[in-house]
Structure formats: structure tokens, C-alpha cells
Amino acid sequence: MSQYKHLNRRHFLKATSTAIAAGVFTATHSQSRGEDSPNERPVFATIGLRNQGWTITDKSTKFADFAAFADVDDNVLGAINEKLGKKTGKKADAYSDYRKVLERDDIDAVMIATPDHWHTKISVEAMLAGKDVYCEKPLTLTIAEGKLIEKVVKQTGRVFQVGTMQRTENDQRFLKAIALIRAGRIGEIRKVTCGINGATGSPFIPAVEVPQGLSWDVWLGPAPKVPYRALPEIRQGYGGGVPLYTNCHYAWRNWYEYSGGQMNDWGAHHVDIATWALGASDTGPSKITPVSYSLPVEYKDGYPTVEDRYNSPTKFEIHAQMPGDIPLVITSEGDNGILFEGTEGRFFVNRGRLSGKPVEQLESNPLPEGAVEDVYGGPVSENHTANFIAAMKSRKQPISDVWTHNRMLETCHLANISIRLGRELNWDPEKREIIGDEQANSFLSRESRKGYEIDM
Known part of the structure; x- marks a missing residue:
């Protein structure tokens, strides 16, 4: 081997x-x-x-x-x-x-x-x-x-x-964005904002018969055993042909039991690029502050009090303190994408565009040859x-x-924990544990359902 x-x-x-x-x-x-x-x-x-x-x-x-x-x-x-x-x-x-x-x-x-x-x-x-x-x-x-x-x-x-x-x-837009930063085109970074979209809550979703052909107990796997839930309305477009409101199919992303909501969905993309651009892939944040957030159901001690509707955040603004005390803002408001702000300019990048004055200036002052390849x-x-x-x-x-991904994703996981508990968290990036908060540290892992433990 x-x-x-x-x-x-x-x-x-x-x-x-x-x-x-x-x-x-x-x-x-x-x-x-x-x-x-x-x-x-x-x-x-x-x-x-x-x-x-x-x-x-x-x-x-x-x-x-x-x-x-x-x-x-x-x-x-x-x-x-x-x-x-x-x-x-x-x-x-x-x-x-x-x-x-x-x-x-x-x-x-x-x-x-x-x-x-x-x-x-x-x-x-x-x-x-x-x-x-x-x-x-x-x-x-x-x-x-x-x-x-x-x-x-x-x-x-x-x-x-x-x-x-x-x-x-x-189209290498995100690599070009990092290359712009490394070339000093916005000076020293002062703030990064990741817009990752909000989500919607749901009405009451009743327990119904499991659709033919779906092995529901196996789908649940390591997660707690609960009934299959769905409303008859069908989702159109991406993820179409399945119930719009359910605890399965595409909508599992709205449940903490199976996902981390939008924070871990779009966040896993944009926070990844932001962390890479900040040179923080080996360290991650030191503090997570939930500035504002909205949960679709009532929570107690970090857990939803009902199990019959979506439970992940619908709106939020989280501030993560990154190395050099640079704030990384994760928000459900504004355009989906990443806004980089520095001492000498700012620009925005998402999957459809790379825009801003530093980008416009590339026509007369292109990046050094091989700058994108150096990033990659x-x-x-x-x-x-x-x-x-x-x-x-x-x-x-x-x-x-997996190492750079996990370091980045720790920011998203911690953001979700801070929302669930409603308080600021101090993070030790070397020990990879929350400082002085036993309850918050209990959310760093989950117990698998009996019969679905990892076979080592």
C-alpha cells in the first residue's frame, strides 16, 4: 500500500x-x-x-x-x-x-x-x-x-x-479571486462576507406511509428513528418530483438530524473559498458570535422541542474571528457569493460573476503569468x-x-452550535475544542443509532 x-x-x-x-x-x-x-x-x-x-x-x-x-x-x-x-x-x-x-x-x-x-x-x-x-x-x-x-x-x-x-x-472564478488577493490588488484584507442564502420554515408535516421502494429505516441509518413525514405538494425544479415538505428526499437539508442547514450547505462552498483566501486553512476561527438568527421552531438546551417541521435556521448573521482579527461574516442576506474588502478596494465573486474595480483593472494590469496556477x-x-x-x-x-475542508467546516459547525445555544463561542483551534463551555462541547459529536455504528 x-x-x-x-x-x-x-x-x-x-x-x-x-x-x-x-x-x-x-x-x-x-x-x-x-x-x-x-x-x-x-x-x-x-x-x-x-x-x-x-x-x-x-x-x-x-x-x-x-x-x-x-x-x-x-x-x-x-x-x-x-x-x-x-x-x-x-x-x-x-x-x-x-x-x-x-x-x-x-x-x-x-x-x-x-x-x-x-x-x-x-x-x-x-x-x-x-x-x-x-x-x-x-x-x-x-x-x-x-x-x-x-x-x-x-x-x-x-x-x-x-x-x-x-x-x-x-471558470476558475474563485481561483482568480484568490489570485487577486495574493497579488495585493485590494491591499490588506479587512473583512470577508459570505452570502449563503436563507431558508424557509415549513408548516406542520404529518407522519405518512413510507413511499413504495424507499427503505426508510436504512435511509435514517445513524440518525434517530422517527416516522417518515411528507405533505403531498411536489417540489418543482432542482430536486423536483419529490414532496416539497418532508424529512427525506431533497428537504433533509432543513433538518439538523441529517444536515447543518444552509450554514453547512452553501457555507461549505463559500466559507471554504474565504478560508483559503485568508490563509486560514490550517487554523480556522478563534471566536464565533451569533449576531442575529431566526429558528423556525422553539429550542431548549440546543434541541428543537418539536419534530414535525423543519428546524434549521431560516435567517442568520454570524461573525467568525479569523487569524489577524479579520472578521468573516456569514449571512443569509444579500447576494449569494463572497465579498472581499481590503484597504485598497473590494470585489465580489460567485459562480456567475467576478466583479468590482480590481477586476475591471485586470484589462490594463493583468495578473502575473501563472498566478491562478500558483493558487491551485x-x-x-x-x-x-x-x-x-x-x-x-x-x-x-x-x-x-480532508484537512483543509474540516478546518473550514469547523467554522460552519461552530456557527450552528452558537445558534442552537444562542451564545458566543470561543474556539481553541489547536485542541479543536470550545473553551470553557461543557454544554457546547457536547455538540461536537453525536451518538449513532444502535446497529448503525461505524464498522471499524
């Missing part, structure tokens, strides 16, 4: 980027099959297929073959396999139990796009089974889960890519999967590694 070597964002392996630049997208170490086959396309499996599961599969078929799918909903499992067959001419083997995927020696890597509360269990067990892992963001439900994943990555030497694809994709650590990959596969070949960690 290849020896593990930790690379943070400043030490991302140049050889990986060289392989990408040379077009080596189809190589894999093939450790799980006991061979080194540099000319062979890697074999992937996707676990969790609804929404983002198909998205990451779809954009990966150029670089990898998909041998297996797993999902607890037979309906989505069949529908996505039909899509794969139409696109590639070959369907994958379909399983309702992800463990069947991990037992297969022919699969090099798994892509995980389940609800957040399943990420850690499947990721850990996949690595222990000899698979490299691409897991959607946010990687974890708790800070303790992040520490466990780090431990297992180090223990097994597996390659692990987190799906924070803004580091690679979106070499030539920028065609997409996030291409970066993952190049890392599989080099056996080095990819651009969205």
Missing part, C-alpha cells in the same frame, strides 16, 4: 498537476485490484444517487467506468441506472446495500452523495475496504466525524477528494473528478483534501 503523505493547500503536489496538464486522466493505481495499470480507466461506484449523486457521476463518465450503484430508494436507483445506460451504453450493477459495493475487488473508488448523516460511516468503511473516496460536501455532520475521517485517511493511505468543486470549476498548485484540472483521478495515480491528496 502506498505510503500516506499529507499535503495542505500550499504543498499540493506539483506532479499531480503535471499529470493533469499532460492529459493523464485515465490512470489509476488500482490498488484494490492488486495491480498497477497506468493505461486503464479506473472503475468507480456511486453511493447515493438522487440530485448530486447523478451530477457527479454524469461529469465523471469521461474519465472513469461505473460498475456499481447503490441507493436505498429503488425508484431513483432504477432511474439513474437508465440514465447511465443511455449515456454510456452500459448499466451498472444496482444494490440497495452499499456494503455490497465495498466488497467488490474490481472497484477502485467510490463517489458518495448520500445525505450528510451517512457520509462518515460510508467514507470510513470504504477506505478500510481499500477504496479511494470522492465524497460530497459538507463532509461531516459533526467536528468529531471530521477528526475520525482524518485518522482513517492517514491510517489507510487512501486518496480522498471532498466535493467542494468551486476549487476547480466555475499547478495547471487547473478539467474538472474536480479529473483532479481526483490524477491524485489516485500519484497517490497524493487532491485539491479538496
Whole structure:
């Protein structure tokens, strides 16, 4: 087994980027099959297929073959396999139990796009089974889960890519934003604001019969056992074809039992770029202050008092004190994106635009040659999967590694804890614990439901 070597964002392996630049997208170490086959396309499996599961599969078929799918909903499992067959001419083997995927020696890597509360269990067990892992963001439900994943990555030497694809994709806008900052185009940073959208509450959602084809108890997995809830109105657009109000399907993002709300959803994207730009990927915040927030249900001791409607924040403004006493503001107000403000200017970036005077000045004063590549650590990959596969070949960690992701996500996790308890939190980034607050520290981990503990 290849020896593990930790690379943070400043030490991302140049050889990986060289392989990408040379077009080596189809190589894999093939450790799980006991061979080194540099000319062979890697074999992937996707676990969790609804929404983002198909998205990451779809954009990966150029670089990898998909041998297996797993999902607890037979309906989505069949529908996505039909899509794969139409696109590639070959369907994958379909399983309702992800463990069947991990037992297969022919699969090099798994892509995980389940609800957040399943990420850690499947990721850990996949690595222990000899698979490299691409897991959607946010990687974890708790800070303790992040520490466990780090431990297992180090223990097994597996390659692990987190799906924070803004580091690679979106026309390199976010990489250009960081390059602008590193080139001093706004002077010294004074403030960063991440707009990540608010959410809506819900009406009372009744317990109803579980839809045919959905294994509800398995969907819940490590989370507490509760009834399936849904109202008949159907969601349109992204995540369409499922109940608008439910504790499953797309709407699980509005429940703390399975997610971190918008704070961990969009926050995992924008706070990631902001933390990277601030050079704080090794440290994170020292203080979290809930300036304002709105919860859709009443809370007591940090827990919702009812279980029949959405419970994650609908509005919020959180201030995180970053190194150098730079405030990082996370807000549900304003445009979705990141506003960087410095002593000599300001600019805004999101997936659709990079704007502001420093950006306009690039026409007459372009960035130094190679500035974007310096941020990335070499030539920028065609997409996030291409970066993952190049890392599989080099056996080095990819651009969205678990360490920088977890440090960033700690800010989001702490923000949620501060909202749930309604108070400021002081964070020790070295010990990775909340200072002088025993109750708050109890939220750094969660107990898994019996029968769904992580199989170590």
C-alpha cells in the first residue's frame, strides 16, 4: 500500500498537476485490484444517487467506468441506472446495500452523495475496504466525524477528494479571486462576507406511509428513528418530483438530524473559498458570535422541542474571528457569493460573476503569468473528478483534501452550535475544542443509532 503523505493547500503536489496538464486522466493505481495499470480507466461506484449523486457521476463518465450503484430508494436507483445506460451504453450493477459495493475487488473508488448523516460511516468503511473516496460536501455532520475521517485517511493511505468543486470549476472564478488577493490588488484584507442564502420554515408535516421502494429505516441509518413525514405538494425544479415538505428526499437539508442547514450547505462552498483566501486553512476561527438568527421552531438546551417541521435556521448573521482579527461574516442576506474588502478596494465573486474595480483593472494590469496556477498548485484540472483521478495515480491528496475542508467546516459547525445555544463561542483551534463551555462541547459529536455504528 502506498505510503500516506499529507499535503495542505500550499504543498499540493506539483506532479499531480503535471499529470493533469499532460492529459493523464485515465490512470489509476488500482490498488484494490492488486495491480498497477497506468493505461486503464479506473472503475468507480456511486453511493447515493438522487440530485448530486447523478451530477457527479454524469461529469465523471469521461474519465472513469461505473460498475456499481447503490441507493436505498429503488425508484431513483432504477432511474439513474437508465440514465447511465443511455449515456454510456452500459448499466451498472444496482444494490440497495452499499456494503455490497465495498466488497467488490474490481472497484477502485467510490463517489458518495448520500445525505450528510451517512457520509462518515460510508467514507470510513470504504477506505478500510481499500477504496479511494470522492465524497460530497459538507463532509461531516459533526467536528468529531471530521477528526475520525482524518485518522482513517492517514491510517489507510487512501486518496480522498471532498466535493467542494468551486476549487476547480466555475471558470476558475474563485481561483482568480484568490489570485487577486495574493497579488495585493485590494491591499490588506479587512473583512470577508459570505452570502449563503436563507431558508424557509415549513408548516406542520404529518407522519405518512413510507413511499413504495424507499427503505426508510436504512435511509435514517445513524440518525434517530422517527416516522417518515411528507405533505403531498411536489417540489418543482432542482430536486423536483419529490414532496416539497418532508424529512427525506431533497428537504433533509432543513433538518439538523441529517444536515447543518444552509450554514453547512452553501457555507461549505463559500466559507471554504474565504478560508483559503485568508490563509486560514490550517487554523480556522478563534471566536464565533451569533449576531442575529431566526429558528423556525422553539429550542431548549440546543434541541428543537418539536419534530414535525423543519428546524434549521431560516435567517442568520454570524461573525467568525479569523487569524489577524479579520472578521468573516456569514449571512443569509444579500447576494449569494463572497465579498472581499481590503484597504485598497473590494470585489465580489460567485459562480456567475467576478466583479468590482480590481477586476475591471485586470484589462490594463493583468495578473502575473501563472498566478491562478500558483493558487491551485499547478495547471487547473478539467474538472474536480479529473483532479481526483490524477491524485489516485500519484497517490497524493487532491485539491479538496480532508484537512483543509474540516478546518473550514469547523467554522460552519461552530456557527450552528452558537445558534442552537444562542451564545458566543470561543474556539481553541489547536485542541479543536470550545473553551470553557461543557454544554457546547457536547455538540461536537453525536451518538449513532444502535446497529448503525461505524464498522471499524
